[in-house]
Amino acid sequence: MAEKQQTKGPWIHRFLVRLLTVALAVLVFWLLRFVIDDIDTWPGPNLSEVEARLLDADDLEQVEAIAIEIAQTHRTMANQKRRQQILGDSTTNSQRTMNQLLAIRRLSLEKEVKPLQEEQTALADAETLFLANQKQYQLLNDDISRLNEQLDDLQERQRTLQQALDQQRQPVREEYYTLRRRHDMKLAASKLAVLVPLLVLAVLLIVRQRNSSYAALIYAFGIAVLTQVALVMHGYFPTDYFKYVLILVALGVVAWSLVYLIRLVASPGKDWLLKQYREAYETFFCPVCEYPIRRGPLKYQFWTRRSIKRRANPSTPSNDADQPYTCPMCGTGLFEQCTKCDAIRHALLPACMACGDEK
Numbered sequence: 153m154a155e156k157q158q159t160k161g162p163w164i165h166r167f168l169v170r171l172l173t174v175a176l177a178v179l180v181f182w183l184l185r186f187v188i189d190d191i192d193t194w195p196g197p198n199l200s201e202v203e204a205r206l207l208d209a210d211d212l213e214q215v216e217a218i219a220i221e222i223a224q225t226h227r228t229m230a231n232q233k234r235r236q237q238i239l240g241d242s243t244t245n246s247q248r249t250m251n252q253l254l255a256i257r258r259l260s261l262e263k264e265v266k267p268l269q270e271e272q273t274a275l276a277d278a279e280t281l282f283l284a285n286q287k288q289y290q291l292l293n294d295d296i297s298r299l300n301e302q303l304d305d306l307q308e309r310q311r312t313l314q315q316a317l318d319q320q321r322q323p324v325r326e327e328y329y330t331l332r333r334r335h336d337m338k339l340a341a342s343k344l345a346v347l348v349p350l351l352v353l354a355v356l357l358i359v360r361q362r363n364s365s366y367a368a369l370i371y372a373f374g375i376a377v378l379t380q381v382a383l384v385m386h387g388y389f390p391t392d393y394f395k396y397v398l399i400l401v402a403l404g405v406v407a408w409s410l411v412y413l414i415r416l417v418a419s420p421g422k423d424w425l426l427k428q429y430r431e432a433y434e435t436f437f438c439p440v441c442e443y444p445i446r447r448g449p450l451k452y453q454f455w456t457r458r459s460i461k462r463r464a465n466p467s468t469p470s471n472d473a474d475q476p477y478t479c480p481m482c483g484t485g486l487f488e489q490c491t492k493c494d495a496i497r498h499a500l501l502p503a504c505m506a507c508g509d510e511k
């Protein structure tokens with residue numbers, strides 16, 4: 153037998169190897185994640201930039217100018233209203249003074265006392281102030297209503313402009329989404345450009361090295377890369393599309409496994425065949441047709457696979473005999489003379505019991 157049996161080593165080593173293999177897979181996964189996150193930070197299309205390019209610049213300027221004007225008009229109006237309020241207070245005050253003075257004069261007239269010169273003057277002053285205030289109040293009122301009209305006008309213009317801009321925004325949105333999609337596709341392609349060569353490398357390594365001692369490392373690497381590829385595909389392709397990719401991959405894996413198993417059953421590999429021969433020889437059945445090997449002390453015995461294992465006496469289950477033996481059922485040579493030492497050896501097992509010669 154050319155291939156050496158793999159040594160297994162103490163359990164702590166095996167455990168550490170498994171643990172570190174998992175750690176390796178996780179670290180490879182992270183490393184790829186960092187690369188993909190970096191690709192994600194590439195600048196994409198900007199909505200305000202597209203708007204500046206596609207919207208009418210005059211309209212945009214006008215909308216801004218009108219917004220400023222509206223704010224100013226609001227401020228002026230608030231100012232005028234405040235002044236009107238102060239004026240109103242003053243008017244009420246002068247009216248009250250006037251009423252008091254008039255009451256005093258009425259009293260004086262009733263008592264037939266001549267009103268004082270100061271009272272006369274104060275009444276005239278209050279009257280003048282009252283009338284002036286009234287006039288001022290009226291002027292402010294006119295101003296405020298003029299501002300109101302101006303505001304209505306401005307708001308109407310703003311609405312019209314906004315409607316025009318809204319109509320222009322539809323193509324802006326379409327343009328933006330087109331750019332966005334193109335950018336996303338570029339990102340997906342870049343990510344796959346990183347991942348697919350790694351995936352191909354992993355597949356090649358698995359195909360070539362799956363029986364080597366480092367198979368676990370390669371599988372860890374392959375699983376990490378494959379998971380990232382699946383995540384990227386899931387992130388960028390529509391779910392409907394991804395569903396088909398996933399089911400096709402699953403179908404491929406299942407079909408491949410089935411083909412592999414069927415081929416193994418139909419023409420088993422060397423290791424598999426040896427395992428089968430060994431089990432048959434152990435229970436003294438022909439490895440080819442399962443007819444009992446009746447030689448030596450077992451010549452007149454009857455047994456099954458289960459009963460032969462239950463026989464406690466180790467001397468009984470043996471069919472040692474210094475004669476070659478051929479299965480009477482299928483004609484396969486089961487024990488033969490060793491070409492090197494002439495002892496009788498198992499014909500279908502690799503080594504001679506007597507001299508260790510391997511074939």
Ligand SMILES: [Zn+2]
Pocket residue numbers: 438439440441442443479480481482483484
């Ligand atoms: Zn046979």
Ligand SMILES: [Zn+2]
Pocket residue numbers: 490491492493494495497504505506507508509
């Ligand atoms: Zn031999």
